[in-house]
Amino acid sequence: MSESVKKPILEVKDLKVHFPIKSSGGLRKKDAVIRAVDGISFDVYPGETLGIVGESGCGKSTTVRAIAQLTKPTSGQVIFQGKDLCKVSKHELLMARQNIQMIFQDPYASLDPRMTVRSIIAEPLIIYNKRHLLPKELSPLEIETRVEDLMERVGLNKAFKNRYPHEFSGGQRQRIGIARALALNPEVILADEPVSALDVSIQAQILNLLRELQKELGLTFLFIAHDLAVIQYISDKVCVMYLGKIVETSESVELYSNPVHPYTKALLSAAPIPDPEVERKRRRIILTGDVPSPDKEHVGCYFYDRCPNKMDKCKNHIPPMFTVGPHHNCACWQLEEKFPLAESEK
Amino acid sequence: MIDKNSKVILDVKGLKTYFKTDAGIVKAVDGIDFTVHQGETLGIVGESGCGKSVTNLSVMRLIQSPPGKTVAGEVMFQETDLLKISEAEMRNVRGNKISMIFQDPMTSLNPFLKISTQMIETIRLHEKNVSKAEALSRSIEMLKKVGIPGAEKRIFCYPHQFSGGMRQRVMIAMALSCNANLLIADEPTTALDVTIQAQILELIQKVNVEMKTAVILITHDLGVVAGMCDNVCVMYAGKIVEKAPTDKIYKFPAHPYTEGLIQSVPRMDKSGEKGKLFSIEGQPPNVIDLPPCCAFHPRCHKAIEGLCSRCNPPTHMLDEDHEVTCWLYGTDQEKSAALKEADARQASKEASK
Numbered sequence: 001m002s003e004s005v006k007k008p009i010l011e012v013k014d015l016k017v018h019f020p021i022k023s024s025g026g027l028r029k030k031d032a033v034i035r036a037v038d039g040i041s042f043d044v045y046p047g048e049t050l051g052i053v054g055e056s057g058c059g060k061s062t063t064v065r066a067i068a069q070l071t072k073p074t075s076g077q078v079i080f081q082g083k084d085l086c087k088v089s090k091h092e093l094l095m096a097r098q099n100i101q102m103i104f105q106d107p108y109a110s111l112d113p114r115m116t117v118r119s120i121i122a123e124p125l126i127i128y129n130k131r132h133l134l135p136k137e138l139s140p141l142e143i144e145t146r147v148e149d150l151m152e153r154v155g156l157n158k159a160f161k162n163r164y165p166h167e168f169s170g171g172q173r174q175r176i177g178i179a180r181a182l183a184l185n186p187e188v189i190l191a192d193e194p195v196s197a198l199d200v201s202i203q204a205q206i207l208n209l210l211r212e213l214q215k216e217l218g219l220t221f222l223f224i225a226h227d228l229a230v231i232q233y234i235s236d237k238v239c240v241m242y243l244g245k246i247v248e249t250s251e252s253v254e255l256y257s258n259p260v261h262p263y264t265k266a267l268l269s270a271a272p273i274p275d276p277e278v279e280r281k282r283r284r285i286i287l288t289g290d291v292p293s294p295d296k297e298h299v300g301c302y303f304y305d306r307c308p309n310k311m312d313k314c315k316n317h318i319p320p321m322f323t324v325g326p327h328h329n330c331a332c333w334q335l336e337e338k339f340p341l342a343e344s345e346k
Numbered sequence: 347m348i349d350k351n352s353k354v355i356l357d358v359k360g361l362k363t364y365f366k367t368d369a370g371i372v373k374a375v376d377g378i379d380f381t382v383h384q385g386e387t388l389g390i391v392g393e394s395g396c397g398k399s400v401t402n403l404s405v406m407r408l409i410q411s412p413p414g415k416t417v418a419g420e421v422m423f424q425e426t427d428l429l430k431i432s433e434a435e436m437r438n439v440r441g442n443k444i445s446m447i448f449q450d451p452m453t454s455l456n457p458f459l460k461i462s463t464q465m466i467e468t469i470r471l472h473e474k475n476v477s478k479a480e481a482l483s484r485s486i487e488m489l490k491k492v493g494i495p496g497a498e499k500r501i502f503c504y505p506h507q508f509s510g511g512m513r514q515r516v517m518i519a520m521a522l523s524c525n526a527n528l529l530i531a532d533e534p535t536t537a538l539d540v541t542i543q544a545q546i547l548e549l550i551q552k553v554n555v556e557m558k559t560a561v562i563l564i565t566h567d568l569g570v571v572a573g574m575c576d577n578v579c580v581m582y583a584g585k586i587v588e589k590a591p592t593d594k595i596y597k598f599p600a601h602p603y604t605e606g607l608i609q610s611v612p613r614m615d616k617s618g619e620k621g622k623l624f625s626i627e628g629q630p631p632n633v634i635d636l637p638p639c640c641a642f643h644p645r646c647h648k649a650i651e652g653l654c655s656r657c658n659p660p661t662h663m664l665d666e667d668h669e670v671t672c673w674l675y676g677t678d679q680e681k682s683a684a685l686k687e688a689d690a691r692q693a694s695k696e697a698s699k
């Protein structure tokens with residue numbers, strides 16, 4: 001299906017999440033905020049995986065938390081099934097959450113240690129059942145069957161349903177988290193670093209499982225990771241974030257073969273490749289300095305301090321998104337000459 | 347880099363470190379051998395819990411006892427067995443001749459002292475005639491090298507004023523500032539972003555080449571190993587299962603575990619191949635009460651029935667510098683002898699019941 005006929009399932013428009021900073025006296029300093037997410041927009045299409053990649057603190061987790069409305073966005077829109085989740089009623093939000101579920105990074109911290117696996121997986125079903133929000137009321141027996149099905153689906157032995165999370169390994173706990181996220185038959189899964197804490201061999205098991213589930217259930221994924229190879233493997237499209245902004249977005253194949261933003265280039269060149277011959281031939285772009293603190297308001301490009309190709313213009317002008325190719329956009333002033341903005345975009 | 351006539355500076359033989367726990371004896375490191383030459387970078391890879399950290403803490407004699415104890419082995423460093431010298435002598439080795447970057451930076455930074463104080467102390471401990479002012483300027487230089495912005499000011503901060511990644515870099519700066527002969531780096535960049543990781547790895551490589559410092563690099567990242575190491579040891583459940591020059595490990599992995607590890611990581615440079623990832627099923631074993639057989643056999647797709655589950659695999663040299671411990675390379679003689687032994691073991695067990 002071409003995209004002109006396909007409609008996005010989720011649209012994020014100019015989303016901002018600013019956290020107020022308390023000064024040492026506990027008083028709120030006026031205007032002092034952490035710009036965790038600072039005006040980002042993207043669309044996610046049904047059945048696709050959108051990967052978000054970027055370094056620690058660039059706002060990846062805050063983005064997905066804001067989409068799920070676990071953190072209230074400061075401004076912007078999150079449109080799901082035609083409704084802006086930032087504005088809907090509590091009831092409508094609850095209905096939407098049935099369709100948007102999260103998987104977290106830390107399989108240790110995200111599961112209640114006092115609950116059995118059965119009650120962890122069944123919890124969303126029981127809550128929604130009690131409030132009569134499910135398409136069809138479930139009997140306790142039906143819930144039990146559903147839990148067993150889910151366990152089998154994610155590769156857990158259903159005989160273990162009365163065990164507690166600490167009796168499972170990291171990979172198995174991530175499977176429990178996935179089963180719970182699937183309980184309500186969601187359409188969209190927001191996965192926040194779901195494999196980052198896992199060993200390589202276990203990581204491959206979970207990535208395979210997620211792809212299988214996507215194919216079978218037609219799921220849409222928003223997938224966060226800082227591992228560029230993982231993002232490439234799982235994603236159809238990729239957004240690269242830096243300091244709360246998207247600096248480049250494109251189809252995955254295009255982004256990895258033809259990166260244009262100096263930050264994307266540096267990221268790709270820095271990621272090690274598990275092949276000594278390839279590694280010997282590679283040239284790394286070594287960035288200097290650190291990611292600046294996100295409490296500063298920028299008048300120019302956010303990447304200015306670390307950019308190896310900075311120009312005068314970059315210091316005092318925030319670059320807009322230039323269209324580099326079909327579905328390939330990038331915020332960097334160097335592109336202005338070659339890919340000028342249309343009059344309407346200025 | 348190593349050349350053919352580099353001296354061996356570290357020779358570890360038959361090292362065993364066990365922990366006594368309520369659940370039983372944890373054989374965290376169970377009889378391993380490896381050598382490090384001057385100027386060499388040796389990688390140690392393996393999954394969480396396979397014994398990488400315990401190996402190196404044992405070399406440094408930093409295993410907490412109880413519950414842990416190095417029960418056997420030799421650690422020859424520049425012709426002395428580190429396991430036999432006094433604690434005072436060992437203190438002189440640590441930091442001075444062997445420096446270590448720990449997995450958790452807070453274990454080696456004092457939270458109550460300014461970074462400046464800690465760095466100056468480290469330098470002056472090892473080079474007694476360096477003045478305080480000189481040590482300070484050298485420390486600032488080092489912080490700049492590891493990419494701490496505003497090092498001149500920030501050196502007077504306390505550790506808690508730094509982010510985790512910055513603390514890690516301070517520790518690396520400290521470890522690199524004492525010009526040791528051997529640097530042990532335990533997952534030095536795991537908590538860091540890739541762009542920062544690239545900075546740090548480049549720095550370690552520079553120290554390795556310029557000062558001929560030997561490096562033991564512990565990591566679970568096969569990409570890092572590929573770019574950094576001359577030789578690699580692959581560990582599984584407290585044992586080294588394969589040891590070879592880096593190129594051979596990646597091109598001709600001999601142990602099914604090594605092969606699986608290399609194949610299970612998605613590769614950025616092979617974007618065309620988006621099929622199912624190879625995955626090693628199951629999970630690493632608990633290292634308590636492991637039976638005398640190959641610890642990897644339940645997950646191995648090449649396991650030989652009746653053999654790998656009952657007998658300890660033999661170690662063979664496939665090449666002058668490629669060693670593997672796996673039944674796939676066992677001789678018929680070894681197999682029948684091992685099976686006989688296993689039968690006898692079983693018989694005596696049944697008899698004693």
Ligand SMILES: Nc1ncnc2c1ncn2[C@@H]1O[C@H](COP(=O)(O)OP(=O)(O)OP(=O)(O)O)[C@@H](O)[C@H]1O
Binds near residue numbers: 019055
């Ligand atoms: N509740 C909060 N209050 C104040 N600041 C916050 C809060 N949550 C996040 N931040 C800040 O917002 C920025 C973005 O954080 P976020 O957790 O979204 O980053 P991330 O990209 O997920 O990083 P990581 O890769 O480390 O998980 C960081 O500077 C963080 O310190």
Ligand SMILES: Nc1ncnc2c1ncn2[C@@H]1O[C@H](COP(=O)(O)OP(=O)(O)OP(=O)(O)O)[C@@H](O)[C@H]1O
Binds near residue numbers: 365392395399
């Ligand atoms: N103080 C201790 N008491 C009991 N067991 C211990 C202790 N320290 C380590 N172990 C055990 O020894 C084994 C090896 O641990 P080690 O820390 O060396 O693993 P590792 O390979 O460094 O793993 P990681 O990649 O997670 O750092 C593990 O099974 C661990 O549980």
Ligand SMILES: [Mg+2]
Binds near residue numbers: 060061
């Ligand atoms: Mg995060």
Ligand SMILES: [Mg+2]
Binds near residue numbers: 399532
């Ligand atoms: Mg360790």
